[in-house]
Amino acid sequence: MTSRLVTAMAGLALLLAMATAALAQDTTTKTTTTTTTQTTAVQNPDGSWTVVEYPVDKQVTVTLSPVTTVDTTTTAVMPRATVLRSANGTLITVDPAGFAGTTGAMNLYAVDPMGHITLLGPINATSTSPLTFNTNLNRFMLVVSPEGNLTTYAPSTTFAYRSAVPEGLSVIPLARTGEGLKGEAEGEKVAATIAPSYTAPMLNVSTLPAKKETQVKVKFSDTAHIKRADFFVTPNFNNKGLTRVKAKFHDLTDVPTDAFLTLWAVSPDGKFFRIGSTPNKGNPNVATIDSDKNNTNVPFTDFGLFMTVEPTAMATAPTTTIFGTIVR
Numbered sequence: 668m669t670s671r672l673v674t675a676m677a678g679l680a681l682l683l684a685m686a687t688a689a690l691a692q693d694t695t696t697k698t699t700t701t702t703t704t705q706t707t708a709v710q711n712p713d714g715s716w717t718v719v720e721y722p723v724d725k726q727v728t729v730t731l732s733p734v735t736t737v738d739t740t741t742t743a744v745m746p747r748a749t750v751l752r753s754a755n756g757t758l759i760t761v762d763p764a765g766f767a768g769t770t771g772a773m774n775l776y777a778v779d780p781m782g783h784i785t786l787l788g789p790i791n792a793t794s795t796s797p798l799t800f801n802t803n804l805n806r807f808m809l810v811v812s813p814e815g816n817l818t819t820y821a822p823s824t825t826f827a828y829r830s831a832v833p834e835g836l837s838v839i840p841l842a843r844t845g846e847g848l849k850g851e852a853e854g855e856k857v858a859a860t861i862a863p864s865y866t867a868p869m870l871n872v873s874t875l876p877a878k879k880e881t882q883v884k885v886k887f888s889d890t891a892h893i894k895r896a897d898f899f900v901t902p903n904f905n906n907k908g909l910t911r912v913k914a915k916f917h918d919l920t921d922v923p924t925d926a927f928l929t930l931w932a933v934s935p936d937g938k939f940f941r942i943g944s945t946p947n948k949g950n951p952n953v954a955t956i957d958s959d960k961n962n963t964n965v966p967f968t969d970f971g972l973f974m975t976v977e978p979t980a981m982a983t984a985p986t987t988t989i990f991g992t993i994v995r
Contacts, residue, residue, distance in 0.1 A: 730831040748809060756801055756802065758801060761790060773827060780841065781937070812825060869935060877902050878901065883993050883994065898912070904959065915953075915954075915955050940965055
């Protein structure tokens with residue numbers, strides 16, 4: 668009897684041990700893993716600067732957030748736009764239903780990384796079909812304002828809506844200080860501050876012979892992509908009040924084959940003007956950028972010249988380090 672009891676108790680202990688092991692194994696295999704997706708959008712604390720670069724051939728939905736500087740009427744539909752950038756430019760589509768309760772005229776603007784503002788067109792809130800707008804910009808933010816003639820963006824500007832930062836995109840910092848923005852440059856205009864660590868000396872164009880080609884010097888950095896180039900400036904070219912700039916590059920061997928050597932003009936108040944770009948085409952490694960042939964004769968009364976290497980031939984503002992400036 669005692670022997671049977673001992674045997675039974677031993678068997679019960681074995682069953683309990685097996686059950687405990689099975690339970691532990693089951694707990695391990697059913698552990699749930701939670702994955703957190705981190706949004707890489709970075710926005711100013713007050714949301715007043717939301718310029719981003721839109722990807723190519725990918726439609727991005729942008730929320731147009733209301734701003735309290737003007738009175739707006741809340742609608743059932745949140746104002747939104749879709750942005751589709753392609754090789755032919757950027758298409759912006761706005762759903763007018765989001766503005767159905769808005770009082771007064773509304774205009775859509777694009778703001779580039781330098782704070783320059785471009786009117787895209789009026790928003791017809793009574794339209795029953797999507798509104799489309801076109802721009803050549805690839806880096807910008809959208810603002811909606813009752814004002815029809817804005818020229819410069821500042822946080823204090825009167826507007827009704829501003830684009831939020833789309834998920835997955837990051838804010839591009841303001842490339843310069845400008846009118847109405849904190850930190851506006853003051854004093855004698857001897858050089859233009861282009862962006863952090865970007866400066867170019869003015870050529871004092873008015874002191875150059877009008878309608879006569881003058882050669883100017885090039886100052887390369889120690890890490891220059893080219894070692895020899897000739898630059899020529901002709902003020903009031905063909906009596907049209909514009910300045911022709913011609914550059915001859917004698918060796919582009921060190922320019923990356925997937926990039927573009929780009930020549931820029933910058934005015935004393937920090938406005939950019941792209942004169943032209945050229946790739947490294949291999950052999951021969953020579954090239955010319957001629958503003959007259961490119962129909963890009965410089966409209967500024969005075970300006971500085973500098974060069975960068977950009978990833979695209981359609982850059983609207985410099986994005987890389989200056990490797991060469993032009994001096995007299």
